Amino acid sequence: MKLSPLALIAAAAFAAIPAAHGGDNPAATRPTEVRGVKLASICAACGVVSDTRVETRAGKGTGVGAVGGAVVGGLVGHQIGSGKGNTVATVLGAVGGGVAGNAIEKKARKETVWSTTVTFKDGTIRTFEQTTAPGLDAGDVVTVRDGRPVKRAL
Structure with missing residues (x-):
């Protein structure tokens, strides 16, 4: 069986890709604190606002x-x-x-979009976008209600 040069190049490229490390510990990379709030101190369904941004985007043309x-x-x-x-x-x-x-x-037709990034207790990070100001600041403890982050009453 004769291999084409393209097949040899592809095989060499795949061999150069590093294998996944079985010893990696994803829990070691999880944050324990966000904006001064210890994640261990919040409820299981809660998160901490790590970033808020507002941007203006061009609207969509209708023709x-x-x-x-x-x-x-x-x-x-x-x-x-x-x-x-x-x-x-x-x-x-x-x-x-x-x-x-x-x-x-x-x-x-431009629109203003607020992006709120939340780090949850389990370490997952989600960014929520909405077209109204969420009234949240970095460091606020939030829960998700109806698909939006909402400040949690302490």
Whole structure:
């Protein structure tokens, strides 16, 4: 049986990948404290907010901006030149207007998203995103209710 050079290269690449270590202890890498809160001191279903961020994201275009921009761009382009030059200007105006209209629509539909990262007692980490301010700060002890982190009454 003759092996192709590609098969030999693939075999060498797989041989170079280090094997998983059976002696690794994932519990040793789990945090014991987050933002000054000892995880052992909180309830089993609780977590600690380790990070909060707010960011603005471009909205999604629905096509209305692109169509509107294309119509306006085509009308403006049609006012330029005559004959074939007029046709080219109309097409370029429509394409440019469509691209510009789509970009304007996305900017007009931007949304603010709050990301809250929570480290739970068992060491798992989850990030929750929502479009309203969660009212949480780093170090707050939380539980998850209806898919959102909620400050736990102490």
